[in-house]
Amino acid sequence: MIVQPVLVVAAALFSLGIYGILVRRNAVMVLLSIELILNSVNINFIMFDTMLADTLMQGQIFTIFIITIAAAEVGIGLAIVLMLFRNRQTANINEFDLMKW
Amino acid sequence: MEIFEIVTYFILLALLSTAIRVVTTSNVIHAAISLVFTLALTAILFLILSTEFVALVLVLVYIGAVIVLFLFGIMITRAPLGKNAELDNDKNKKLGAAISGAIFLLFSYILINGFNGNVTITSGSSTELLGEILLTRFIFPFELVSFVLLAALIGGITLARKDEALIDEDQV
Structure with a gap:
């Protein structure tokens, strides 16, 4: 199996995630786009792990670590969004301008 | 194949x-x-x-x-x-498409030119070996990640729950 199509699709997922972060207005949707980016990185890691046939399996191990960190990140991110929603009654990212100069 | x-x-x-x-x-x-x-x-x-x-x-x-x-x-x-209809920020749509398109073109150019290989799909399980490596060579990051998860758990609860003491202070 040729590796390049999988890598290109992973790059496409990454750029779609960037597009979602830039365009979406709802904070939860931005977190969804971040998950898309992390997923594309996972695909890259697994593809290179299979391609290089590493004896230490570092691609798979890093993917497991990334999945764990992503779960923690979603928990913290949603807690922050929830607190902002409680204070401002909105999840719209344009309204969170407290730290904007 | x-x-x-x-x-x-x-x-x-x-x-x-x-x-x-x-x-x-x-x-x-x-x-x-x-x-x-x-x-x-x-x-x-x-x-x-x-x-x-x-x-x-x-x-x-x-x-x-x-x-x-x-x-x-x-x-x-x-x-x-x-x-x-309010979900997207229409002002940013063109800029976002341009930036993500540029990133996609750059990444795919690098990946297509840099890596050219074939993968042979092998049957058979690698899970046993993976567990062995994870608990010997990578034991320190493994434990560190479990600590990070604990910290995220405590942080999430602390952030999301209503702080009764703070509300009382505001009312006084």
Whole structure:
């Protein structure tokens, strides 16, 4: 199996995630786009792990670590969004301008 | 091996279309459900690449836990269910498309030119070896990650719960 199509699709997922972060207005949707980016990185890691046939399996191990960190990140991110929603009654990212100069 | 390639191309196409749907749909629930399909197709791709343990972890952690958390987040923040024209920031659409398109072209140029190889799909399990490596060579990062998860758990609870003492102070 040729590796390049999988890598290109992973790059496409990454750029779609960037597009979602830039365009979406709802904070939860931005977190969804971040998950898309992390997923594309996972695909890259697994593809290179299979391609290089590493004896230490570092691609798979890093993917497991990334999945764990992503779960923690979603928990913290949603807690922050929830607190902002409680204070401002909105999840719209344009309204969170407290730290904007 | 020929059938594997055809199946892989179909999965990649479906992966792309569901990912596009995640970022373009104007319905928040549809975006979350499309992300479920994207992750499920990713798990199938991992199974084809003979990394079955990672595929199962992806299904368990992402589809089982993270998506449920997202649906809770969508419903608690009272995002308007159904079609919502206000979901996208129309001012940023052209700029976002230009930036992400540039990133895609750059990455695919580098990846196509830099890596040219063939993968031979092997049958057989690698999970036993993976567990052995994870608990010997990578034991320190493994324990560190468990500590990070504990910290995230405590931080999430502290952030999300109502602080009664603070509310009392405001009223006084």
